Amino acid sequence: xxxxxxxxxxxxxxxxxxxxxxxxxxxxxxxxxxxxxxxxxxxxxxxxxxxxxxxxxxxxxxxxxxxxxxxxxxxxxxxxxxxxxxxxxxxxxxxxxxxxxxxxxxxxxxxxxxxxxxxxxxxxxxxxxxxxxxxxxxxxxxxxxxxxxxxxxxxxxxxxxxxxxxxxxxxxxxxxxxxxxxxxxxxxxxxxxxxxxxxxxxxxxxxxxxxxxxxxxxxxxxxxxxxxxxxxxxxxxxxxxxxxxxxxxxxxxxxxxxxxxxxxxxxxxxxxxxxxxxxxxxxxxxx
DNA sequence: CATTCGTGAAGACGAAT
DNA sequence: ATTCGATTTCACGAATG
Numbered sequence: 001x002x003x004x005x006x007x008x009x010x011x012x013x014x015x016x017x018x019x020x021x022x023x024x025x026x027x028x029x030x031x032x033x034x035x036x037x038x039x040x041x042x043x044x045x046x047x048x049x050x051x052x053x054x055x056x057x058x059x060x061x062x063x064x065x066x067x068x069x070x071x072x073x074x075x076x077x078x079x080x081x082x083x084x085x086x087x088x089x090x091x092x093x094x095x096x097x098x099x100x101x102x103x104x105x106x107x108x109x110x111x112x113x114x115x116x117x118x119x120x121x122x123x124x125x126x127x128x129x130x131x132x133x134x135x136x137x138x139x140x141x142x143x144x145x146x147x148x149x150x151x152x153x154x155x156x157x158x159x160x161x162x163x164x165x166x167x168x169x170x171x172x173x174x175x176x177x178x179x180x181x182x183x184x185x186x187x188x189x190x191x192x193x194x195x196x197x198x199x200x201x202x203x204x205x206x207x208x209x210x211x212x213x214x215x216x217x218x219x220x221x222x223x224x225x226x227x228x229x230x231x232x233x234x235x236x237x238x239x240x241x242x243x244x245x246x247x248x249x250x251x252x253x254x255x256x257x258x259x260x261x262x263x264x265x266x267x268x269x270x271x272x273x274x275x276x277x278x279x280x281x282x283x284x285x286x287x
Numbered sequence: 288c289a290t291t292c293g294t295g296a297a298g299a300c301g302a303a304t
Numbered sequence: 305a306t307t308c309g310a311t312t313t314c315a316c317g318a319a320t321g
Binding site: 177255256257267268271 | 290292
C-alpha cells in the first residue's frame, strides 16, 4: 500500500492495482462552532456504502499467506479459484446486485453534488430499507436512488434543491419528487421542512461574500422565522433573498441576477422575499 | 447603460373534496 | 381524479443610479 499516493500497488511487480477514487478533499466548511458540531462526525467502523456492509469475506489479492510469505504455485491456483467463487457468492441474488448498482449511483450523484460521506451513508441506509420493504417494484432503481440522496441530504442539514438533484440524476424531476414522497411516506421518514439557513453558506461562498454578510443573512432569517413570515414559501427563495439583502446591508457588490443564478431562483421571488425580510427586521429591535 | 422594481397572466404544486 | 388557493415564474416596461 502506497500511502502517499493513495494507490494500492503490487509489491512484487509495481503494478498499480487500484487507484483511490475517493475524494479526500474538504467536504464541508464550518463557519462557526455550532455548525462544526453539526457537521463533523466520527467514522463508524462499518459502512452501509458497500452492498454487504463491508462484512463479507474478502480474499486478499496478494498471493501471500497470513504471515506475508509468498504462496507456492499450487496454492496460488487454489486461491484463484477461491477468489472466483467468493466473487460469485457475493453478487448472487438479484437483490444484492440491485443494491450494488444503486449504491454505485448514489455514490456518483453524491460526489457530483459535493455531499459529505455521512450523507452517502444515510442515502445508502434509506435505499437499503426501501429495498427491504419491497418498495422497488414499479419504480426505477435510478429513481429510488435519487430520492434517497435527496432525502439524506435534507436529513443531514445540507439540503440540495430538487433542481440541483435533477441535474445529476438521470430521471425526471417529477419522478424524483413522486418517488421521494412515496419513499418518505412508506418508510415513515422524518424530514423537517428544509431550513433556509442551511442554504446560506453555499450561496454566500459562491458569491464570495464576506463572513459578515453571511452572518447578517442568518440574522435576517432567524428574525423572519420568529415572526412567522415564512410559511409555505420556498426555503431556497428565502435563503436567496436573505443573502441578497445581507449583501446590500454590508455594502458588497452583488446583483439580484447573480444571486438568482447561484440559487436557481427567479429574481422576482428574491425581490418579493427580501422586502418581507427587511420589514420584519424593522419591527424587531436590531441586536 | 446596468440594475432594480412592480405588474398581471400562466404554470406548478399541495390540499381538500 | 378534479378543483381550488397560494406561490413562483415569465415577460414587459418604467424608474433609479
